[in-house]
Amino acid sequence: MITLLRVGRIHAPEPLAATDILIADGRIAALGRDLAIPAGWPMKVLEYGDLTAVPAFIDQHVHVTGGGGEGGCGTRCSEIEAADIAAMGIGTVVGVLGTDSVSRSPADVLAKVRGLRAEGIAAYMYTGAYRVPPPTLTGDLQRDLAWIPEVIGLGEIAISDHRSSQPQAHEIARLVSEVRVGAMLAGKRGICHFHLGDGARGLEPLRRLLRDTEIPADQVIPTHVNRRHALLEEAAAFSLEFGATVDVTAFDDCPGEHEFSAFNAVSRLLARGVPADRITMSSDCNGSLPVFDGEGHYAGMRIAGNTALLSDWQRLVRESVLPMEQALGLISGHVARVLGLEARKGRLAAGFDADIALLDDELQPRHTFVAGRRIDPERRAARPA
Template sequence: MSPEEVSKPGLMMLLRVGAIYSPERLEQTDILMAGGKITALGSDLDLPKGWPIEVVEARHLIAVPAFIDQHVHVTGGGGEGGCGTRCPEITARDIAAMGIGTVVGVLGTDSISRSPADLLAKVRGLGAEGISAFMYTGAYRVPPPTLTGDIQRDLAWIPEVIGLGEIAISDHRSSQPRQDEIERIVSDTRVGAMLAGKRGICHFHIGDGKRGLEPLRRLLSETEIPADQVIPTHVNRHPALLEEAADYALAFNASVDVTAFEDAGDGLSAFDAVSRLLKLGVPPERITMSSDCNGSLPEFDANGTYLGMKVARNTTLIADWQRLVRESVLPLEAALGLISTNVARVLGLHATKGRIAIGFDADVTLLDSELQPQQTFVAGKCVYDVSNTE
């Protein structure tokens, strides 16, 4: 890129850091970003004078791929206890402050007072504020609500739609879909995604019902659907479900997603769940973590009667991830996969996100020695700086 091609001041940004994890440790310590992409990596890069480059001196910080949260109730979840229990929307600052550069918005139980159109508007709003945002079409229920009236059309014509979710199974709040209904919506998602050049994953909410992952096992055993089309989440809801998830991952070479529950209750924290999955032999690259942020954490009695609710936050996701590194459950390089590289692959975004490499999106998070996010860059622009919080 010549000086003539760079017409706007600050269009280019140079990060000088103490270390770069791509997620693997790199020898370079400089990251040059321009046009929303990473354009060069080096050490003590010597750049021509007069070029509109903003230099960020951060030799005390570590650069990692900005985190990706594949399960966020960006418009708020909840509502199981009536209109007064609807959770609030999330803000761009709350996302970026946790080092998260990319989110995927979901609808949950409530697709009546909230809709895919509301979700799309919020996703585009987050994009306008600098967050890289996508969405799943659908919600808990089957047939799933859509933007165009058809799953395949949503995937083919709406750029932000990258899959279907979160479809609820094994849960008293689900629409109790039959096996043939599950097979049909997954097939529709696959074909629609193929037409759009997307991965088109189906993100399944797994409740604490006795069927567990059996519907997904049947799906993969009885049809030609590949395992990477289907992602079960909340698999750490209780210990028996986690054990089943480990067997599922190993049997089908599939990925599973653990939720960073703020109050795990009878389940396992994300830290405990990842630790257990690893001990059971699940490869770290087959595990992802998500927040369920701004979703509801309802409590029901044995009869399914609503008792109360809390609102999930994404702070638990980062805290559990940090603990995995601090307690040496995983080295930093492998742990980054849980909230960046693995997630990018699962979502089909691996050609542009989840790595610090030339040609990739300039989505970079700077961490301090305690692994706490200090600055978050998305498409080469700073969307969070801890020193500028007011």
């Protein structure tokens, strides 16, 4: 079946004159106006003349099997569902383990990723977790990257956090180099996704890595860099010094005006001179937001969602912090480049995956297509009785 989407406007991310998107075999076959195909060919026409088509969003940090556990087994977070992903205009996610790699494993993440794929979401994963040495699927980082198609990197390795394994410089260098070679063998980017905690060392472990080794800056992505003012300032300096990309978390417990919101973090990074194409945003969805007292004791937690990712991005556009075509990069094109998926995702163009979010005039997603298939945001995965 060939599908023809007729929309009001297209941002590819740059605005196009085209208003038609022709989809075949899960990819975009053509864009234009008044597109037609030979009579008799099977085609479904979908009319969305009041909506704007943009590349479906990419969330590179999702606890697909649920995070948590810092307060015991009763504090484990729930899994995410495909419908909750698509409702935010997100077409691609990368699954990640966090603190708990004891009751959960990379195998659990892989099973969930494959389940999401079966429901229509483009899902990938990082092997590993907070701790070093990281848990793997095959017993070896290079084999995970080489033999498991869904594995696109390592993460989230925790640094500058009381929950981390306190990895030393030589351990971090060894992990990143292992991932780099494994990714080369597999034809992948093979990034290392680093969780930044509240620790005073901040980004120093990654600065040391890039200064003392031959590892390129695009191999490492620090996330949660907007936890505190000093860390955000350090992230700006880190990006400018090494030409590195930094990932801002749309913390679900930060309203739009909160000093650590993704909106304020992106605005501050731009003001410090960080190029927009070196900034990405992610949600930390279904991860835990634990609270610890002054002595490091667990004091409670909330579960992260993905609504702030959308609302903070919308505000960046509405308040003209960035024009639409640049703002889209924060949650689509730049993320695709970081993950090594830029040849098929993050853009609306012939040959690219037909991953499309249709937005209304308020920038609210109304429909999400992944590989040309519409994901129904009202549908929920079947649960056993």
